[in-house]
Amino acid sequence: MKRWIAFAIVVVVACLLPLALDPRGYWIRVLTFTLLFAAMAQAWNIIGGLANQTSLGHAAFFGIGAYTSTILLLKFGLSPWIGMVAGGVFGGVAAFIIAIPTMRLQGHYFALATLAFGEVMRVIANVWVSLTGGPGGTSIPFSPPSFANYSFKLLLPHTYIAIAALVITTLIFEWIQRGAMGYRLRAIKENPSAAEVIGIDTTRVKLQAAVISGALMAMLGTLYVQVAVFFDPDTVFSAAGISIRVALVAILGGIGTAIGPILGAFFIIPLEELMNEWFSSSAAGLSQLIFGLILIVVILWRPHGFVTVFRSLRAKFTGGTAR
Amino acid sequence: MAFIQAVIDGLLIGGVYAVISIGLTLVYGVMGIINFAQAEFLMIGMLVAWFAWAFLGLDPVLAAPLSFTVAFVIGWFVQGQLISRVLKAPSVAQIFLTVGLLIVIENSALLAFGSQFRSVTTWYQTISLSLGPLFVSVPYLIAFAMSLACGVALWWFMRTSWFGRAMRATAQNPGAAQLMGIDSALMYRIAFALGVGLTAFGGAVIMPYVTVYPGVGGQYVVLMFTVVVLGGLGSVAGAVAGGLAVGVIQALSALVFPIQLQNLVLFVVFILVLAVRPQGLVGASR
Amino acid sequence: MSILEVHGVSRRFGGLQALSDVSFSVPQGQIVGLIGPNGAGKTTFFSTLVGLIRPDKGSIRLDGESVVGLKPHKVAHRGMTKTFQNVALFGESSVLDNVLTAGLLRHDVDAAREEALKCLDRVGLRAIAHQQAGLLSFPERARVELARALCTGPKVLLLDEVMAALNPVEMQEVMDLIRSLRDDGITLLVVEHHMRAIMTICDRVLVLNFGKLLADGTPQQVANDPQVVEAYLGKSMEKRA
Numbered sequence: 001m002k003r004w005i006a007f008a009i010v011v012v013v014a015c016l017l018p019l020a021l022d023p024r025g026y027w028i029r030v031l032t033f034t035l036l037f038a039a040m041a042q043a044w045n046i047i048g049g050l051a052n053q054t055s056l057g058h059a060a061f062f063g064i065g066a067y068t069s070t071i072l073l074l075k076f077g078l079s080p081w082i083g084m085v086a087g088g089v090f091g092g093v094a095a096f097i098i099a100i101p102t103m104r105l106q107g108h109y110f111a112l113a114t115l116a117f118g119e120v121m122r123v124i125a126n127v128w129v130s131l132t133g134g135p136g137g138t139s140i141p142f143s144p145p146s147f148a149n150y151s152f153k154l155l156l157p158h159t160y161i162a163i164a165a166l167v168i169t170t171l172i173f174e175w176i177q178r179g180a181m182g183y184r185l186r187a188i189k190e191n192p193s194a195a196e197v198i199g200i201d202t203t204r205v206k207l208q209a210a211v212i213s214g215a216l217m218a219m220l221g222t223l224y225v226q227v228a229v230f231f232d233p234d235t236v237f238s239a240a241g242i243s244i245r246v247a248l249v250a251i252l253g254g255i256g257t258a259i260g261p262i263l264g265a266f267f268i269i270p271l272e273e274l275m276n277e278w279f280s281s282s283a284a285g286l287s288q289l290i291f292g293l294i295l296i297v298v299i300l301w302r303p304h305g306f307v308t309v310f311r312s313l314r315a316k317f318t319g320g321t322a323r
Numbered sequence: 324m325a326f327i328q329a330v331i332d333g334l335l336i337g338g339v340y341a342v343i344s345i346g347l348t349l350v351y352g353v354m355g356i357i358n359f360a361q362a363e364f365l366m367i368g369m370l371v372a373w374f375a376w377a378f379l380g381l382d383p384v385l386a387a388p389l390s391f392t393v394a395f396v397i398g399w400f401v402q403g404q405l406i407s408r409v410l411k412a413p414s415v416a417q418i419f420l421t422v423g424l425l426i427v428i429e430n431s432a433l434l435a436f437g438s439q440f441r442s443v444t445t446w447y448q449t450i451s452l453s454l455g456p457l458f459v460s461v462p463y464l465i466a467f468a469m470s471l472a473c474g475v476a477l478w479w480f481m482r483t484s485w486f487g488r489a490m491r492a493t494a495q496n497p498g499a500a501q502l503m504g505i506d507s508a509l510m511y512r513i514a515f516a517l518g519v520g521l522t523a524f525g526g527a528v529i530m531p532y533v534t535v536y537p538g539v540g541g542q543y544v545v546l547m548f549t550v551v552v553l554g555g556l557g558s559v560a561g562a563v564a565g566g567l568a569v570g571v572i573q574a575l576s577a578l579v580f581p582i583q584l585q586n587l588v589l590f591v592v593f594i595l596v597l598a599v600r601p602q603g604l605v606g607a608s609r
Numbered sequence: 610m611s612i613l614e615v616h617g618v619s620r621r622f623g624g625l626q627a628l629s630d631v632s633f634s635v636p637q638g639q640i641v642g643l644i645g646p647n648g649a650g651k652t653t654f655f656s657t658l659v660g661l662i663r664p665d666k667g668s669i670r671l672d673g674e675s676v677v678g679l680k681p682h683k684v685a686h687r688g689m690t691k692t693f694q695n696v697a698l699f700g701e702s703s704v705l706d707n708v709l710t711a712g713l714l715r716h717d718v719d720a721a722r723e724e725a726l727k728c729l730d731r732v733g734l735r736a737i738a739h740q741q742a743g744l745l746s747f748p749e750r751a752r753v754e755l756a757r758a759l760c761t762g763p764k765v766l767l768l769d770e771v772m773a774a775l776n777p778v779e780m781q782e783v784m785d786l787i788r789s790l791r792d793d794g795i796t797l798l799v800v801e802h803h804m805r806a807i808m809t810i811c812d813r814v815l816v817l818n819f820g821k822l823l824a825d826g827t828p829q830q831v832a833n834d835p836q837v838v839e840a841y842l843g844k845s846m847e848k849r850a
Contacts, residue, residue, distance in 0.1 A: 054415045101598030107414035108357040109556075112548050113597045116590045119545055123587045180718050183710040187699050194697035197659055199685035199714035199761050240541075244422055251419055285433030285537070292426030295419060300408050303416045 011167055018159045028155050029227075034269040035162035036224050040242075041249035041261030042169040043216035046176060048247060049256030051209045052189040054107070057114030059242035060098070060121040061091040061214040065221025066236045070138055071131065080140075080150040084222040091218020092211045094121075099210035103203065115239060122237035137232030140225060150226055158227045165223055166262070169216055174258050176212070185209060217246075252298050254307025263306045268294075324456050329574040335463040337570020341563040342470040343525035343543065344550035345477065346518030352557030353494045353514040354410060359421040361522055362540035362547055363428035364394045368523025369535035370432065376443045376530070383443050383530035384465055387473075394523030395516045402515035407508060425540070433537040442534040462531035469528040473521065474563060481559070490514055494557075545586070549593040610673070612637040612796050613658075613689075613765050618667030620657060620820075627653045628664070628820045635813075637764075640787060640797045642811035642828070644804070646840065650820040651800045655691045655767045658798075660684040672764060685714060688764035692754045692771055694800075700743025704734060704753050707742050711760040721760075728756040732786060748775050752783070765796045772803055784810050808832065816840070 021028040040062065047053050068090050069083025078086075102113040125132045132138065143149040152158060176182050184205045187195040196202055225231050235241060245268075253264025268291075275287030302308050347361045368390035375386035401424065409417050447465065451458040481487035493500040493510040501507050526535075533539075550569050554561025569589065576588040611634035620628040627650050635641055643651050656662040658669060660681040669677050676684050684690070690711075699707050708728050712721030729735045732752045737745070742753055751771045758766055768787070772780050780803070787797055787810055801807050807814060807828065814831040816824040818840045824831050831837055 048415075052415075054418055056418075101594065105597060108351075108418065109597060111414075111418050112357070112552065113594055116545055116548070116593045116597075120587060120590045120594070123583065123590070127581075127583050127587075178718075180713045180721075183706065183713060183718070186702055186706075187710045190699040190701060191697045193661060193681075194693060194699070195710075196681035197661065197685060197690055197693075198711040198757060199682045199690070200710070201680070201682045203680075240426075248419065248422075251415060255415060283434055284438060285430035288426055289430035289434060292423045292430060295423035296405065296427065299416050299420045299423065300405070303409075303412055 011163075014163050014166075015160070018156060018163075023154055023156050028159055030270055030273045032155060032159045032162045032227055033224075033273075034265050035159070035166050036220060036227070037246065037249055037269050038262045038265035039162070039166040039169045040217060040220050040224075040246045041253070041265055042166070042173050042258070043213050043220060044246045045173055045250045045256065045258075045261055046216070047209050047213040048250055049260070050173075050177060050182060050185040050189070051206055052256075053103075053206070053210075054111045054247065055114040055213075056111045056239065056243050056247060057098070057116070057118035057121075058213075058217050058246050059237045059239060060114075060118045061094060061217035062221035062224070062242050062246075063121055063125060063233070063236035064091050064094055065218030066225040066231060067125065067132055067138075068218070069222040070140060070225060073143075074138075074141060079143075079148055080222055080226055081148070084219050087222045088215040088219040091221070092215035094218075095210045095214025096207060099207050103206050103210070115243070118237060118239050118243050122233055122239075125233035125237055132233060135232060135234070137230060139230045155227070158223075161223060162227075165220060169220075170258055170262070172212070172216065176209075177258065181205060181208065248295060252295070252305055254305030257305075257307050259310075260305050260307050263310075267306065325578060326575070328457055329578050330571055331457060331459060332463065333571030333574030334567055335460070335467040335570070336574065337567035338467040338470040338474075339525050339529055339566070340546065340550050340569050341566025342473050342528075343522045344547045344554075344562045344566055345474070345559055346520070346522040347547055348551040348554065348557055348559060348562040349518040349521075350515055351551070352559070353490060354406075354511050356406060356410070356417050357421070357548075357556075358406075358424075358515075358518070359418060359544070360425035360428060360540075361519065362543040363425050364398070364519040364522045365526040365543055366432060366535060366537065366540045367394050367397065367428070368526025369530055369533070369539065370436065370441075371523065372527035372530045373441045373443060373535055377441075382445060383527050384469055387469060387524045387527035390523040390527035391520040395520035398516035398519035399512055401519075402512045403508075406515060407511065410511070429537050429540060436537065438537060440534040440536045443530050445531050448531050460532075465531070466528040470525060473524055477517075477521065477559070486510075486513060545590060545593065549589050549596075552593060552596050610637070611635055611670075612672055613798075614668070614670040615658075616668045616670075618654075618657060618664045618669065620653065620662060620664050626820050628657065631667070631817070631820075631822050633815060633822065633825055635765075635796055635798070637796050638791055638794055639812045640791050640799060640810055642807040642814040643798055643800045643817060644802075644807060644814060644831075645817035645823070649817040651817055652694050652769060653820075654817065655769055655798070655800065658684075658767060659689060659691050685761050685763075688762070689767070690758050690761045690763050691767035692751070692758050692769050694769040696747070696750045696754055698742040698750055698753055698757070700741070702742055703739050704742050704745070705729065705738040707753055708757045708760045711757045714761045724762075725756075725760050728760045731759065731789075732756045733782065747773075748779055751775075755783075755786075759790070763795060765798070766790065767798045767800075769800045770802065771799075772801055772806055780806060 018028055018031060021031065044055065044058050047055055065087035068087035069080045072078040072083040072086060073080055098117045102110055105113055126135050143151040145151045145153050184200045187200055188202050188205060192202055221236065249264040249268055250261045252268055253262065254260030272287065272291055275290055279286040343365055347358060350356060350358050371390040371393045372383035372386040375381040375389055376383050405420060409420050447461045450461040452461065481491060489505045490510050490513060493505055493507050497507050546569060550565040551562050553568055554565030572588060572592060573585055576585050580588060614634040616632045618628055618631045631654065645651055653662060657664050660676065660679050664677060668675055671687050671689050676687055705725055708725035709721045712724040716724055726735060729738055732755055734752055734756060742750065755768065755771050772783055775783060784806060791797060811828055814826065814828050815822060816831055816837050823840055824834045824837045
């Protein structure tokens with residue numbers, strides 16, 4: 001109960017926060033992307049955290065969502081809302097297809113296979129010019145502003161959609177974690193043979209997790225490009241820009257926890273933006289260099305993410321034990 | 324005839340792939356870590372060779388030992404200070420530590436040397452030997468010969484030197500090796516430094532026919548992984564076979580597919596091998 | 610009517626014939642001991658029964674239906690599961706969560722929790738339900754493992770050395786528990802090195818040696834079988850020497 005009250009308070013504060021920012025300014029844009037990255041990291045967390053399968057290929061689903069909704073809008077005039085659902089379906093199907101051969105793989109092998117899958121999708125999107133427009137990129141066409149058209153004059157509605165997306169992905173994550181599937185995934189993570197012997201269909205449960213994660217990621221891809229407006233295959237299917245960054249956000253914050261992706265996103269995305277702002281003109285590469293250094297330091301110092309800092313602080317104040 | 328020509332080109336290029344990938348498989352074989360930053364050491368090797376050529380007038384192929392040395396020193400430091408701390412950590416921490424390293428190295432190079440493309444000019448760059456209807460590109464041939472020499476030297480080192488035998492013992496059973504008085508931390512350092520050194524060596528010998536820029540490593544990441552996975556992660560002999568196979572696959576797919584799809588063939592081979600035989604096609608012998 | 614019928618089960622690993630032509634059948638409600646020297650194939654045999662290892666030849670019928678080639682979770686669903694010799698708990702989860710997870714085979718989360726608490730009561734571990742499983746002592750972990758297997762609601766339960774490292778009082782408790790499970794209609798196959806325990810609780814004893822079934826009878830018959838005495842005791846004498 002206490003958790004739910006805390007959760008409600010956080011959501012209300014989150015809804016008020018955008019009102020404090022200049023609606024045409026820079027920071028509301030950063031906030032929106034931060035929220036979307038938090039939601040994506042939460043989707044990644046289902047497979048990466050609960051099932052302990054480190055995916056480095058989530059850009060594949062993200063890009064599928066981005067392109068599905070945009071192509072449906074361009075070629076058939078369908079609202080991106082419908083495109084988002086269609087993208088979710090395609091993303092889930094893609095996750096299913098790639099999960100079948102890779103699911104048995106563990107640790108490094110799974111990471112490698114998913115990394116290659118993301119690259120396959122990037123190459124296909126670049127080559128299949130008649131469908132995607134190819135390396136030249138695609139713009140979201142203008143539609144008359146309305147909610148149904150998913151078209152707005154200001155950024156603010158996008159920010160609220162991003163908040164809703166983060167709340168929903170977080171609730172889905174919590175629901176999975178606390179439900180039967182969460183117990184099963186933890187069992188598989190800790191001992192796959194024992195999990196099978198006590199009646200868990202390990203293949204099926206992992207597939208379910210992969211499909212949910214992939215479908216959510218694809219839907220978030222649709223939301224993301226509505227804000228970005230212009231994109232090309234190399235950005236939406238980017239290993240470094242999407243796959244690795246999303247995994248990173250979850251890992252920095254605290255893998256396998258509901259709060260981790262949110263902490264990670266609010267730490268890393270604004271920081272990255274700030275550094276780009278400060279350094280990109282004077283010294284190319286410096287902001288990414290600092291980003292890489294932070295990553296190394298956090299992994300060595302807090303291998304389980306920032307969430308452990310909060311836990312040990314709380315333990316200090318309440319006199320309990322840190323986990 | 325085009326087919327035979329492609330096989331020849333593929334084998335020559337593949338020999339280099341073998342050498343740059345041996346380091347990756349060596350590190351995995353000895354300590355069970357996949358170094359996602361391995362390709363960055365290729366870039367370091369290429370850059371060292373370029374600077375040696377630009378400022379000392381050294382042929383990049385002759386600069387290869389220098390590339391090896393620079394990467395070896397960096398690798399020695401990286402293993403001792405960073406990688407050694409995550410040897411027992413969950414695989415996700417290992418993966419992302421080396422990913423962090425990748426980001427740091429690439430952007431350090433960008434910051435220090437800018438984003439321009441750098442290439443060398445050598446007298447043999449454009450020469451081909453003709454064997455009847457077939458051609459053998461001299462820079463390919465030289466790179467292949469250097470890689471071969473490097474591979475033989477490694478083989479000799481692993482077979483005959485005390486360090487080589489100690490390293491193989493550590494790979495097979497770290498605990499037992501430790502009991503026999505082998506310092507496993509030292510072995511890990513040597514393995515890692517040697518591994519990245521070999522990759523840098525490969526980077527230098529290909530300079531006559533490629534250009535270097537800070538992001539060049541990204542072009543080789545999946546390629547190197549494909550080589551080692553084809554050969555069986557951890558198997559040095561497998562990496563040699565895998566390198567040659569990847570070279571030939573690339574050259575042959577270039578005959579059939581447009582240039583943009585070349586990598587796609589490689590990626591698909593990679594995923595299929597992982598899915599069907601994660602222990603590699605060649606076998607699991609370390 | 611036999612609950613478990615095994616016929617001609619064989620399995621080879623490279624040059625090692627781990628199981629050869631093992632056949633027997635068990636009527637419902639028996640406690641069957643499975644003994645044999647180390648490396649005789651007892652654990653391999655259990656793994657084969659639950660589907661972790663596929664036999665090269667032979668049939669396994671549970672309650673009249675073949676379970677050969679089914680994955681372990683399907684076998685568990687049909688009503689046969691096992692504990693692991695070296696204890697395979699979900700170490701980072703609590704004791705309750707370990708057992709609850711098994712209960713999910715036949716219940717939703719809330720009902721599984723109730724069921725798990727009952728199972729923990731039965732093995733006498735309710736008091737430590739909320740402790741982390743990985744931090745328990747070995748005998749405690751073995752009992753959590755028993756509770757977890759029990760919580761799948763099995764017809765046939767295979768126990769792989771659950772009495773290892775127990776003191777005499779704890780051993781008596783587990784023996785009483787095994788008997789009470791039998792009284793509930795569960796059929797039990799028990800691998801145990803402790804001969805006194807086997808002789809006391811088993812209705813019947815099977816002896817496995819080099820993957821072959823050497824003897825099958827009451828504890829008295831088996832104990833007096835000269836072949837068994839030679840294979841079993843001879844082996845352990847040798848080891849002691």
